[in-house]
Amino acid sequence: MPFLGKDWRSPGWSWTKTEDGWKRIILFGDVLEDNNGEIDLKELCNGNNENLFVGDVCELSTTKRKKDFYNNNTKSQFVFTDKWIYIQKESTKERHGYCTLGEALNRLDFSSAIQDLRRFNYVAKLFQLIARSQLTSLSGAAQKNYFNILEKIVRKVLEDHYNPRLVKELLQDLSSTLHSLTIHGRCVLVGNVNIWLCRLETIVKWQQELNNLQIPKQMCTGMSFSDLPLHMQNKILYKFSDACDIINLGQATPTLHILSENNTLWKKLCHFHFSDRPFCRTLAITKNDNVDWKLMYFTLQKHYPMKEQYGDTLHFCKHCSILFWKDCHLALLLKDSGHPCTANDPDSCLMPISPQHFIDLFKF
DSSP: OOOOSOOSSOTTSOEEEETTEEEEOOOHHHHHHHTTTOOOHHHHTOTTTTTHHHHHHHHHHHHHHHHHHHHHHSOOSOOOOBSEEEOOOSOOSSOOSOOOHHHHHHHBOHHHHTTSHHHHHHHHHHHHHIIIIIGGGSOHHHHHHHHHHHHHHHHHHHHHOOOHHHHHHHHHHHHHHHIIIIISSOOOSSSOHHHHHHHHHHHHHHHHHHHTOOOOOOOOOSOOGGGSOHHHHHHHHHTOOOHHHHHHHHTTOHHHHHHHTOHHHHHHHHHHHHTTSHHHHHHHTOOOTTOOHHHHHHHHHTTSOOOOOOSSOEEEETTTTEEEEOOHHHHHHHOOOSSOOOSSSGGGGEEEEOHHHHHHTTOO
């Protein structure tokens, strides 16, 4: 039977292997004890031992610098690619503990999700909400994984020029949170404060790269957006759910500016985002044409949350308490819901999870 106890060579001592076996390296303090205060100066000045004490004195500071550099620059070792996880909110006889936000962030496959354009906005919005209020609730491994995925998000925007405005808002919120936690207040984050200052410098560098981002003009040989008939351009504008996108598109050409200022367009946008509010239900049935619906939209935006719309989101199974990414192609071909569901009708138990609902799942 193998011996499973501690190593007989104490881990607090330094040992070297000789022909006669393992010998403990005698340091300065041990020489005093063994020789009762008599020190052999020739042995201390020996060329083989001249760096013995200097190395031990500098070892702690060198190790600490290497550790800080490693923690700041290496990728997280907790990398999972799970498509689903079980959400446990309390301890039971069969299972001890509960699932935390940091564990979900580590285990769910967010790295692959940002490569999908349908899920990119969802992950970016989720990371923005975490940056605003939940950063201190993450474990050290989850915080490291958070910044690893955030780096991939920034690189994707720089390479594909996809939705830089959302990522700029994310970095701005994260920078404000880190300033308040590290510089203007007491650091309550996991890890050395110097590591977080280095991460703050990295965020500033990312912000500068995004501000200097120049989207190249592509040589279009076919039909462009401006070549479409006006009624088709107007229909495309009616598909937008973000007011900033409508305003930015209206700055492209004078024709698009006229279409983007259409009062009916802003009326439908108000109904889309705020139709479930009591005040807006009364406003929706009014037939007064003198209402400035664009001004009404930005007024309501200050008081009510806007309706969020994503191409694909995480789903939660109410029957199994499982959070998972749903593969739409696999669901169509094999009628697979994306997780091992035991319900008779799995689709009836599924519910899409918004970024804010994702965070609320782990508030116990």
